[in-house]
Amino acid sequence: MRIVLHIGLPGCGAERLQSVMDDKRGQLAKAGILVSGLARKNHTKLYMAVTEPGHVDPLRHARGFGPNPAQAALAKRVREDLMAEVTRHAPDVLVLSSHQLATLPNSTEIQRLRALLLTLSDQIEVVAHVDEPSRLLLAHFTEQVLVGRRADLTQELDLIGADRWRAASLKSWTRIVPGTHDFPEVQAPPHWIDLAELHENWSGVFGADSVTFRAHDPNLFASERATDEVIAMLGIDANIGKANVGERTPAPSSETLARARQLNIVFGKLMEKGRIIPRQLWSRFMTEIEQPGPPLDPGSLSALSAFFAPRLAPVIDRFPAIETTLTAPPPALPYAEAEPTLGYRATQYAAAALPRIDAFTAEYRRQQEDAAKARANGARPDGDGALTPVAEELFTPRAKENFHHLRSGRFAPHNRLGRVNEEEIAAAFTEEPMRDLPDGRSGNVIVGCMKNEAPYILEWVAYHRMIGVDHFLIYTNDCTDGTAELLDRLQELGILQHRDNTVWKGNSPQQYALNKALKEPVIQNADWVIHIDVDEFINVRCGNGTLDDFFERVPDATNVAMTWRLFGHNGVTKLADDLVIDQFDDAAPKYCPKPHTAWGFKTMTKNIGAYEKFSCHRPNKLDEAHRDAVQWVNGSGQVMTEKYKENGWRSDLKTIGYDLLQLNHYALRSAESFLIKRQRGRALHVDRSIGINYWVRMDWGGNRDVTIKRNIPRVRAEIERLLEDDTLREIHEAGFAWHKAKAAELHETPEFQELYDQALSTKLTEMERVAFALALDMES
Numbered sequence: 001m002r003i004v005l006h007i008g009l010p011g012c013g014a015e016r017l018q019s020v021m022d023d024k025r026g027q028l029a030k031a032g033i034l035v036s037g038l039a040r041k042n043h044t045k046l047y048m049a050v051t052e053p054g055h056v057d058p059l060r061h062a063r064g065f066g067p068n069p070a071q072a073a074l075a076k077r078v079r080e081d082l083m084a085e086v087t088r089h090a091p092d093v094l095v096l097s098s099h100q101l102a103t104l105p106n107s108t109e110i111q112r113l114r115a116l117l118l119t120l121s122d123q124i125e126v127v128a129h130v131d132e133p134s135r136l137l138l139a140h141f142t143e144q145v146l147v148g149r150r151a152d153l154t155q156e157l158d159l160i161g162a163d164r165w166r167a168a169s170l171k172s173w174t175r176i177v178p179g180t181h182d183f184p185e186v187q188a189p190p191h192w193i194d195l196a197e198l199h200e201n202w203s204g205v206f207g208a209d210s211v212t213f214r215a216h217d218p219n220l221f222a223s224e225r226a227t228d229e230v231i232a233m234l235g236i237d238a239n240i241g242k243a244n245v246g247e248r249t250p251a252p253s254s255e256t257l258a259r260a261r262q263l264n265i266v267f268g269k270l271m272e273k274g275r276i277i278p279r280q281l282w283s284r285f286m287t288e289i290e291q292p293g294p295p296l297d298p299g300s301l302s303a304l305s306a307f308f309a310p311r312l313a314p315v316i317d318r319f320p321a322i323e324t325t326l327t328a329p330p331p332a333l334p335y336a337e338a339e340p341t342l343g344y345r346a347t348q349y350a351a352a353a354l355p356r357i358d359a360f361t362a363e364y365r366r367q368q369e370d371a372a373k374a375r376a377n378g379a380r381p382d383g384d385g386a387l388t389p390v391a392e393e394l395f396t397p398r399a400k401e402n403f404h405h406l407r408s409g410r411f412a413p414h415n416r417l418g419r420v421n422e423e424e425i426a427a428a429f430t431e432e433p434m435r436d437l438p439d440g441r442s443g444n445v446i447v448g449c450m451k452n453e454a455p456y457i458l459e460w461v462a463y464h465r466m467i468g469v470d471h472f473l474i475y476t477n478d479c480t481d482g483t484a485e486l487l488d489r490l491q492e493l494g495i496l497q498h499r500d501n502t503v504w505k506g507n508s509p510q511q512y513a514l515n516k517a518l519k520e521p522v523i524q525n526a527d528w529v530i531h532i533d534v535d536e537f538i539n540v541r542c543g544n545g546t547l548d549d550f551f552e553r554v555p556d557a558t559n560v561a562m563t564w565r566l567f568g569h570n571g572v573t574k575l576a577d578d579l580v581i582d583q584f585d586d587a588a589p590k591y592c593p594k595p596h597t598a599w600g601f602k603t604m605t606k607n608i609g610a611y612e613k614f615s616c617h618r619p620n621k622l623d624e625a626h627r628d629a630v631q632w633v634n635g636s637g638q639v640m641t642e643k644y645k646e647n648g649w650r651s652d653l654k655t656i657g658y659d660l661l662q663l664n665h666y667a668l669r670s671a672e673s674f675l676i677k678r679q680r681g682r683a684l685h686v687d688r689s690i691g692i693n694y695w696v697r698m699d700w701g702g703n704r705d706v707t708i709k710r711n712i713p714r715v716r717a718e719i720e721r722l723l724e725d726d727t728l729r730e731i732h733e734a735g736f737a738w739h740k741a742k743a744a745e746l747h748e749t750p751e752f753q754e755l756y757d758q759a760l761s762t763k764l765t766e767m768e769r770v771a772f773a774l775a776l777d778m779e780s
Contacts, residue, residue, distance in 0.1 A: 001086065001094060003119045004234055005113075007202070008099030008680055009192060011139025011173045012129040012216035013226075018042055019647075020096050020230045020243045026241035032092035036085060038078065047100040049075040056176055058147070058183045059100065062279065062410045066178075066223045070405045077401060079116055086120055092242045093234060094120065101191050102128055103185065105173055110205040122593040126206050127233055128198070129216040130315075131281030132310040132326050134301035136193040142296075145257050146286050147279075148181035152337050153301070156189045160307045165194040166201075180271045181264075195326075196311045199318070213315065215325035247644040253293030254338040260286055261337070261751035262346035270350065276361045279410065280653040285353055287638070287654075291341065299332030363416045390761065392770045394696075395775070402771035410593070410653075413766045415703050417590040418636070418658045420541055422705040429545040435470060444547055445526040447517045447614070449501070449510045450474055452481045452680050453534045454735025456669075458728075459579055460534045461495060462718035463711060467540055468547035469530070471522050472496035475513035477504055481742075482735035489728045497522060514614045525609075529613055530604045537581060537664040538562060538604075539708045547604075550637075550661050557633040559606040559619070561640060563651045565590070566597075568699040572670040573760065576741055577736045579715065580666050581708045588700035589766060590658055595773030599651040602663055615650035635661040664708055667698040671760055672743040675752050679742070697773050702766060 008014050018041035021028065024033050038045045048060050048071065056066040065071045086094060096117075104110055131139075137156055139691065141149070162168035169191035173184035181187075189197050192198050195213070202211045214233060227242050252260075263285065267277055298305075305328035316323045387395065387403060395403070406412065437443045446469050450457070461472060474496055476484050485499035497520075504512040514531065523596050528547070532538065543549025554560070570586040592598040603618040605611065610626035611619030622630065622645055632640040636657025644655070651657075668674045674695060723729045746752040 001091060002123045002125065002516050003094045003096065003117055003121050005101070005117065005124060005126045006095070006097035006099075006233065007126060007128050009128055009136065009198075009216075010099050010103065010143065010190075011132055011136055012099070012131050013100035013218065014097065014129065014648065016226050017129075017230055017233070020226050021095060021097065023243040023606065024230070024240045027238075028095075028234075029089070029091075031238035032233040032237060033095060033234060033238075034085060034089045034091035034093065035095045035097075038081060038096070038488075038571065041097075042100075043096050043098040044100060045074060045078050045097045046113070046116075047094055047104075050109050050116065051104065052106055052109055055105070056178070056183075057100075057185050057525060061178045061183070064405045064411075073401055073405060077115070077398070078210045079724065082116075093236070095234065099589065102198065103386055104192070105184075105191060107201055107205060112201060114205050124210060124237075124617070125510075126202055128202075128211070128213050130195055130213045130322060130325065131216040131303065132298070132328055133195070133312075134298040134305045134329060137190065137301065137304065138296050138298050140190045140193075142251060142257060144186050145260045145264065146187050146283075148251070148264050148267070149261060150187065150268055152261060153335050156303070157304065157335065159189060160303055164197065165308075165311075166197040169173055169717045176325045178464070180268055186614055194308070194311065195315045199315060213319045213322055214464070215322040217325065223621050232630040247551040250570055251295035253291055254296045255291045255293050255340055256289065256337040257296065259289045259291065259340050259344055259346070259349075260462070262340070263289060263349060266346045266350040270354075270357065274361070275357050276364050277357055278360060280656070281356065281360060284638075285349075289344070289349060293338075297332045297334075298329040300335040302328065302331035302565075303334070304330065306614050315332040323411040330365065353415075353467055360416065367414070367416075375468060376643060385435060387768065388763070388765060389774070390763055391765075393770060394762065394764075395768075399428065399775035400770045401543045402774050403768055406594075406767065406771055411597075411770060413589040413590040413592040413770060415591065417656065420659060420707060422587075422703070422707050426708050426710055429710045429714045431466070431717060432468075432546060434465065434542065435468065440525055441527065442522045444468055444528045444530065445471045445473060445522055446530045446532060447473045447514065447523060448531065448533055449473070450476050450487070450534055451509075452479055452480070452676070454482045454486055454732065455575070455577060455739050456534050456580060457486055457490075458722055458732055459581070460537070460717055461490065461713065462722060463537055463581065463715045465495075466711065466714045466718050467545060469537060472527070473499065473517055473520055473522050475499045475501040475509075475517070477501040477509050481738040482731055486728070486731045486735060489725070489731055493722075493725060493728070510616060514580060514616075518614065526607045528604050528606055529614070530602070531616070532562075532602050532663065535666045535669070536564075536602060537666070539565075539662050539664045540660070541658075541707055542660045542664070545711060553660060554633045554637045557637075558606040558608055558610060558633050559632040559644075560661070560779055561601040561632060561634050561644065561651060561655070562602045562604060562661060563599055563617075563635050563656060563658065564597075564665040565662045565705060566592075566698055566700045567660065567664060567666050567668075567705075569671050569674065570701065571669045575670055575672045575736075575740055577733075579712060580669060581664070581715070582712055582771075584666055584669065584700035587664075589703050592700075592766075592768050592770075593653060593656075595697060595777065596650055597773070598610055598700075599656060600649060606702035618647075620647075635659065635663075664705075668695065671756060673739075674759065675746045675756055676739060676742050679746060679757060692755060692758050692762065696762060696764065696769060697776070699759070699762075700766075700769065747770075747776060 012760045021035045022041050030036060036043060044059055048065050051057055053068045054069055060066050065074050141153060169189040172188040175182055199211060311328050316326060435443060448465060474487050490496050491498045501509055501513045506512050523529055540550050542553060564672060566588040567584045568586050570584045572583055588598055605619050608629060610630050612621035612624055630645050632644040634640055634655050634657035636659040638657055640655045
């Protein structure tokens, strides 16, 4: 087996190559190439596992691997996982890719990496994509500033003339103070832009013939031809198809970087005085100070280019194909930091941001004090490292390891996010009449898929009609509980349109339906198209709780990522013919970056013709002619990062937001509802069963959220209006009776009764739930 180890460099397109390999994972596997499952894209676990134990970098600190025992456990796990992958798949080629690997400062770390890989194979090829040093420095400087760097580029320019760039850079790599974002990876000069020494270091461990430099071409990597580069990098002869990885995110303006760096200085002083600024809040501040304008010109670092030019000669001799890439950019005016405009003062902005910083700091300290009191009283909260008896019995060794190293890191869930008081039941929203639409327009349209959902349809339809949904297009297949008949009656009453999807083709009945929907006039003439399921409710938290109230606050938005808030079974065991939004108000914490399902989102899409296809979570296949018109916003109305124009179906630390809108996701409902769902299967992934693992992923609680209950009066009124039709009432009641009978039948089936009992007895803490779900992700 051959190992291809892709080590970056930072700023040289690794993310786009990783996206191609992730997208084409299946096709590569058919060609005998295994892209490791250590992570979907960037294999940071491999990097963290081999770093010097005493050198805690930002990744290890943020992810809970700073202490030596935690890192040692990670290294052990990485070795075991890689060996298991290789044993299971027996690939011809194993691919590992982490752009952080090129930044390893010590040869002992590279030796540690080689020793780990030698347990798998002695055929190891190291590949790095490189660029001219001034461009490398600017790319890294940009990333550093956005996460806290305080020095300007004179820090690096002052090193020009040093005998050995690497040694001079590493002199400032010893200071590590996590509380003030003092990591050399953030604050110090990058040692790896000296390509000659970089090659010397890696060749000294792996052998000169095992290390290859390839050219970073940003124009190449920004097109579909990135697939060709992956094929060339892997040295294979296979047609894996093209992957569109989208355009590069534009570099921030030089003024934005100047503003950010000056703000970092002020933030550093605040942290020295004890303030805490979490990563996600820091990222939000960086977004808020953005200003348009030209980016920094690498030609302004011509002195640096001239310094490195003679050092690049041996590198070019060894790798002639990269000569053009290593050509210095045209000289420009020497570097000088931009002057902020519009009266910007970092101290004034920091003063405006201080209430948010102080609120987080106070809440963080309160949580720490509560944990200390709990320990003093003999309690065992998540942070104390003790699993509950249920978890001890249920957890695999991996899940237990996850729990112990994640509980103090950035993945520890909490509810300190956003501004909405979720426990206070506010005054009811007022009813609003159905909207009058222009001729030929269908307004706000939900397209959905259902199978055996008869008891829940009327509430779902009534709710969304009352918040401003004008039409519904619903597909069903193989229903036996009256769902199809109920939808047919609603169609006869002019409420929605129903399509039979029983004869579906492909891998998913849901995707087949969405493809067909694009040809429907109700979709083609829509203003906004929304794809959600019957267990998902759009919870508008502003104004009078309607879609129009939300749209008024995001006038330029074309796509809205409605992030899930997962609601568990809330102690409700039996089916009841009552409102879902009233029965279930126990939810996941708002801050819940793991597991990946917790921050999944569905999308509202403005019908401007920007996308060619709808998928389960989002539209896809962006028309380049519409790129500039597309603007994605989150549930707080904030503009999301550029990458979401192309792909992504879950929020992250930079894009999470619930303040104006969230998607309440009642995946389980009652325990009996879960039994029926388990027996029915899934619409999107028909080959996956729904067992105790699904229950653990979805049965969140401990955080009361009643914000949607303001809608109850107008929803009940609309349901009563619909049920004035006797035929519809009879079908609805028959559907509920079918589900009650099905639940009774399943209780008599040993397999399902055992699942029911196991589900109700599986009570986990939030951190235990995260640890278990992450173990499932890896073990699957």
